[in-house]
Amino acid sequence: MWASTSLLLIELSRNWLLKNKKILLIDQELKNKNDKTFCFWSFKDDPISKHLQDLISTSWDTIELANSQYLSLSPLWYNHIHSINLYKQAQTLIKKYNCDTITMSISSIYEDTLWAYIMLHNTKIRAHIIFDSRSPEYEKSKNWESHIYQSFVGWMIETENTVINPSAFRFMDFDIPQLWYTQFVYVLPFSDSRALVEVTRFGSEAIDTSQAEEILETYIQKSYGNFKKIEVEIWCIPMSHRKIKIEQIWGVIHLGARNYNIKASTGYAFKNMYSQAYAITQSLKNNEDIQSYNTNHSVLLKSRFAFYDALLLDILENKPHYWKAIFTKFLQEIDIQKTLKFLDEKTNLKEEISIFIKLPWKPFLGALFKKITRTWWFLPLMLTLLTLLFIFLGKYTSVQSEVGFILFAVGMLTIGIPHGAVDHLLETGLWNRRKAPMFIISYILLSGIIGILWFLLPQVALIVFVVYSMWHFGQADGKKWNFSAITSFAWWVSVLVYILGTHFDETNIILNSLGSSQLPFSIPILGLFSWIILAFYKKSFSFSFTLIWLTLSSQIPLLFAFGLYFIGQHSFTAWTHIKWHLKISNSHIWLHSLPFHAGAWMILLIFYFFWPIESTVSPYWKWGIFFIFIACISFPHVITMDLLYRRKKTTIE
Ligand SMILES: Cc1cc2nc3c(=O)[nH]c(=O)nc-3n(C[C@H](O)[C@H](O)[C@H](O)COP(=O)(O)OP(=O)(O)OC[C@H]3O[C@@H](n4cnc5c(N)ncnc54)[C@H](O)[C@@H]3O)c2cc1C
Incomplete structure (x- = not known):
């Protein structure tokens, strides 16, 4: 009870x-x-x-x-x-x-x-x-449901003088240090000299009792002068959308x-x-x-109220400094009856809109954007739209190439290469100066081994590259759709064979420039049919949607089809897993990736100028070099991510 x-x-x-x-x-x-x-x-x-x-x-x-x-x-x-x-x-x-x-x-x-x-x-x-x-x-959060705490420390006090107004209570007084959380005091007066004064924090960490007591002491002295403490209340309530x-x-x-x-x-x-x-x-x-x-x-x-709560929780968790402005708007510009009716979840849509238009938009739009990008349909929908855009622009037209290369470059710069450039943080979550030299040396060594393999035995290198890429891509997708290790690998074998096999001529030109043997057969447009059946059987909308755009991608040039998968599907999915693990913002991940990211582009330039390849072999030789570069830098990344997925078996979903 x-x-x-x-x-x-x-x-x-x-x-x-x-x-x-x-x-x-x-x-x-x-x-x-x-x-x-x-x-x-x-x-x-x-x-x-x-x-x-x-x-x-x-x-x-x-x-x-x-x-x-x-x-x-x-x-x-x-x-x-x-x-x-x-x-x-x-x-x-x-x-x-x-x-x-x-x-x-x-x-x-x-x-x-x-x-x-x-x-x-x-x-x-x-x-x-x-x-x-x-x-x-x-339960552990599965779909980014917010989970924060309302923690408070309250004192029932008796003031020396009769200084308290017993007819009004203080609801949320933000006039205390916020300390990067949402913190406020509320006062429930029981007489002109007796009140419960409580300091409350909404945040991902509970308030430290001694910190709260310091705030209370200062607040009470400032508001009511000398006082005596009678009772203490220290608690923490979850504010959560997680499953119980x-x-x-x-x-x-x-x-x-x-x-x-x-x-x-x-x-x-x-x-x-x-x-x-x-x-x-x-x-x-x-x-x-x-x-x-x-x-x-x-x-x-x-319910739509759960949706509003999710936005509010997200702001409280990630942008707590906005809460004071939001609450002040609630008090100043919205009828208090309406506010409380809204909190009771009894308002209608019209009343809710009349509330939202008066609130600061920026934090809500930010939270909304985040919520949309985390829905199951966002990524496959975006990728389907992009594939349709490429089809609409016409195969091999100059406008398709221009749009395609611009998007490819932007994608590689923002997420494609950066998602693999925070491996140095994955083990401890922090940049460890003592471990750094060993980490960098082993990274260069592993990349170098693959580079030498490409140089000496390109056919073997290609097979090795294909195997670890399929393992890696399959691993990220498998986590997303709850596949076993074998299904994940089979999935990515199919995807790669499909992408290459539906672009038979282009693939063979690139294989030729890599000095490798040719693809023996092409794949029909419905080559992923058995996976489509599985997707419907598993009732996985996100998986089904992914198969739709993949099938459509057979109608666009190879580079863009591969780019859509590598950047849009793989890098995006891995990025969310990394973010989940590191628990830092997108911009922080990107900034942390910058030194290694920049280093990777420098290595590409070295490859471009110094890789010994006959530029007369075919006009696609540059893409050959690009793939060798990707093969080299991705090898240590595949190993690091594999270790992360194994360590975090239960938490990354
Ligand atoms: C300090 C505080 C102030 C709050 N103030 C407000 C407020 O002003 N307004 C508001 O709307 N809400 C408030 N809440 C929120 C909410 O109303 C309370 O948390 C409320 O007590 C929840 O009721 P409950 O029956 O779920 O849990 P509880 O009242 O906590 O009862 C749960 C009981 O289960 C027992 N129990 C747990 N595990 C076992 C077990 N394995 N075997 C046997 N017994 C077990 C516990 O001992 C406990 O007695 C407040 C919460 C806290 C903590």
Whole structure:
């Protein structure tokens, strides 16, 4: 139990549903302390206000802003409940209805064909209905769902003088050091000399207690003068869009934080928990099924409010300095009733648009762009559009060549070469000066071995290059689509054979310039058919979409078809894996890659001027050199990425 279960007990009792029931309450700890502060806004005639009236200790209808300005909430009220009063009411009901209680940790909850069971060490307890409100455990982020913390340190204080205005509370006072997070203070006054003052941080790391205490001390002294500390509240709430590790078991209903009742962008949960308790009770009264009150994570994430929350969470996580400006706009330019209705997820689209146009656009557009680029359809859609553009420009026309070469150059400079130029960071996440010389020497040595192989035995070098490229490309795609190692390799053998085989003549000219033997056969346009069947069978939209543009790419010149795969598919995918691992921004990755990236281009120039090749062999000899250069610099990169993928088997997805 506690908060959510206490609310359920109160609702069930109010509706006479606890009578003649056999009830057991289990918790790993006794709740006999005032450990939390529950606040929520509501109208006086809302069920929550009416039914929890006895528990509400204080209500305010005014917010105190900076510079002694006030903002009326009326007819809304901001209500406060001491958690101990909620727990005491639950205890009273437990006694009244002779409920059994056990103070012990639950090991697991499971089901057989007939019943749901609770395991307490070696004891198995059977129940008709289990309400499970154990604290949630979150899964690892799979689709870049944000996961940050609302951490706070609060002091209940008694001031020396009667300096507090008890009729208004301070909601989010940002007039404290931000320290690269979103940090604010809120003050809940209970009399003219008593208040709860809490410093709160929204961020990827919880606030350090001593840092928070320093901020509190300064803030309270500045606002109210001398004071005495009476109680301390230190907590941390997840603000998350990640999936909670739960099994859906018939007869087990999840409550509270475990049922996604904490609103991801605000940390408020109390009203949601009450609404769930209210709805469950109404359904039980009407003998209706209550299993549907278990929130489904993927359904939850499809709602437009989850989408807004995702943008807000992204800003809080990555651009926390914007939050103050956003919140100030909310307070100054948007009707507070509308803001709170929006946070309650009760606004309509028209009202939401009227809110968004008043907020600073830049951080939202940034978060939106990021969200779009992370959707499964973004990359294949862009690549399909680019392939169609090349087809539209006409095969081998000058305009196709110009557009193609410009895009190829931009792609290679922005992501193609840079994605392989941060290998020096992959092991430790930092540039390690002591390891650097060895790293550079081994990198040059490995590249050099491949260069010598090309020089002495080009046929062997080509085979070696093709094998490790296929391994590497297949590995990145395989991670993305959850392929086994063998399927990944088979996939990339098919892709390479397809790209080369559908460009039979061009491939043979390049092979010729590399001094290698010719491709023995061409591949038909539907050469990837079996993979298309697999994509449909696996219902993987991203994979299906990729196959569509790959098939179309047989109709554009070889270099552009290969470039689209290498830059658009492979480098982009590997870049996201690297970003995931290093946890730094795109611009930081690019800047970190710069020295090695620039070095790679210098090596290309050396290859261009000094590689001993007959320039009269064919007009494609430069591309031959380019491929040898790519083969050399990619070999150590393939090894480094392989080590990363093996190390991070479970976290890169
Ligand atoms: C300090 C604080 C202040 C908050 N203030 C507000 C607020 O003002 N407004 C608002 O809307 N929301 C607020 N929240 C958010 C939310 O309302 C609370 O987190 C609320 O307590 C969640 O209720 P719950 O029932 O899910 O979890 P809890 O009340 O935390 O109860 C979970 C219980 O499960 C028990 N448990 C866990 N694992 C096991 C196990 N294996 N076996 C047995 N028992 C187990 C724990 O001991 C605990 O008692 C606040 C949260 C915190 C932490």
